[in-house]
Amino acid sequence: MSSHSDILIVGAGPAGLSFAAELAGSGLSVTLIERSPLAVLQNPPYDGREIALTHLSREIMQRLGMWQLIPEDEIYPLRDAKVLNGHSDYQLHFPQPTEARGEPADCLGYLVSNHNIRKAAYGVVSQLDNITILTDTAVKEVKTSDDEAQVVLENGDILTARLLLAADSRFSQTRRQLGISSDMHDYSRTMFVGRMKHTLSNQHTAYECFHYGRTIALLPLEEYITNTVITVDADKTDTIKALSNEELAAMVKAQLKGRLGDMEVVSTFHNYPLVGMLAQRFYSKRSALIGDAAVGMHPVTAHGFNLGLSSADTLAKLVLEAEKNGQDIGSAKLLERYNSKHMLHAHPMYHGTNMLLKLFTNETAPAKLLRGLVLRASNNFPPLKKLITKQLTG
Template identity: 75%
Template sequence: MNLHSDIIIVGAGPAGLSFAAELAGSGLSVTLIEKHPLATLQNPPYDGREIALTHVSRETMQRLGIWQRIPADEIYPLRDAKVLNGQSSYQLHFPPPTQALGGPADCLGFLVSNHNIRKAAYEAVAELDNVTLLCDTGVAAAQTDLQQACVTLDNGNTLNARLLIAADSRFSQTRRQLGIACDMHDYSRTMFVCRMKHTLSNRHTAYECFHYGRTIALLPLEEHLTNTVITVDSDKAAEIEAMSPEALAASVQQQLEGRLGEMELVSSIHAYPLVGMIAARFYGTRCALVGDAAVGMHPVTAHGFNLGLASADILAKLVLEAERNGKDIGAQSLLSQYDTKHMLHAKPLYHGTNMLLKLFTDETPPAKLLRNVVLRVSNNLPPLKKLITKQLTG
């Protein structure tokens, strides 16, 4: 059996679905391949992850019909953000911006649960006539040449297309099959995510607490409900896993010195080994990488999906322009242009994040001193602070 479409997308995560949604009304036929069953796409399970969305991402998601499908009472404003270092009470503070995309702003961005983004993105794509979704289906092999891209499914069927898109995670097998190398960084740390209720208001303020030995990030949801992210060296992960819900909440409360009052675990706990990745290039012959298949960010800023959404948006605009002008949507020149545009933003963000993480998880005396200096300089240089705020807001 031999199927054919204009574009094949491997991976129906948020980035792959967003790219498919960009092609609505284009006349391009799209085949979307996903290893998970349809029921999982329709109702993705809660996975503990909260995604910080910029004003730019909100505008893109509104245009794609995704934002409107997220329950309004589960979109949480992120008013401002603060960074703490070690035992010092000094705070690097990012206040609400005065301006963002579309006009005045009163918050840095928005927090939305990953499972809600996935569900809304699926619902937007499910209504499109030009998208065929193949669920519960794996890719056995992927290859391309100057004429076409070819994918062989686990069941032996082959699909041919003018362009192949890999959107199947930072551990993308499709990227590997296409011969695109990557720089993968194992941080040797494990992240635990859960929701905690507390007696004092979080004031819709996010905190990144680089305490010695254990990092805690606080992502405000409701006024008395916060997504709590605990990061430890992986050899200490078993200690966290062995804690009772009461003991874990008490340990976080103690580490925060009662900043949020009494704390209570109110959700399941999810653990993720931290691995970052950036591909050596974001394209090959008649193929391109989007989302985490291109860049898998460390979640310290919770902004990884903003980068993935940007990659889908950049590539889709180039593809749509080529199609309108009767040009080849898989041309090397088009894909090279995508690579240049996305790499310009992704590469410095990826390496810059890694550099800061290395500094703020280094507990040698010189590093501790430098960490304090970096916070104070960032806080007291308006141009630098404005630049960082622009990154946070998109």
């Protein structure tokens, strides 16, 4: 069997679904191809990850109708953020802003569970007449020509389109088949994530604690419940996995010096190997990369989904403009414009994050000294602090 759409998207994760939602009412036909079952898209399971959303991301999600589908009591304000280094109590503080994107603001951003974002994105797209979602469907091969993009499914069906998008994770096989190389960086670390209850208020303040030997990030949800992110060297993974909930809570309490009081695990904990990825370019013939297929960020800056949503928004606007003007939505000129625009955001963020990690996970004596100096310099140089705050708010 063969069928034709205007656009094919491999991967119905948040980026792929967000791009499809952008095309509501456009008249463009879109087919999403997803390996997961329909039930997983409809009700994604909790996976431990809380996503820090910027004000810009909130604006985009509101415009697409996604924000409105997230339960109000599961959108948590992130008031301010602090960074600690080693054994020192000195803090780099990013205070509560008075404005963001030219509007009054009372928080740096918002924390929303990954599964709620995915569910909301599917909720919007599932109601659109111009969108077809193929679930339980695997891709065997993709190829492109001057005239069209083609996807061969494992069941033998052939799908064609004017434009093909890869949105199938940082390990994208679609990207590989399109001949786009990538810079893959294995951080040799594992991240453990889940929720903890505590006896002292988190004040809706996020903490990034670069302790020696491991890193702990605290993302405030309810006043006495915090998403706890523990990052350790890969060779310590099994040691953390072997801990009981009580032992894990005691370890975190000790490492935080009792900052949040007594700790208690109140959710399942999940672990992920940390691998970063930056594609050499974000397009090929009649094809483009969005989301994690374009850039897979280390979670330390909490900007992965914001960057993925931005890629979908940037490309969708170019496609809609081209369609409105009767132009080719898969032209090299359009895709080159997308590539240039997204590179301006992605490159500095990806390489800047890696530089930050290289410094704050280096435990040689000179690096420890430099780490402390960087925090103090950042705290006492208002232009730099303002620039970083702008990045945090979007």
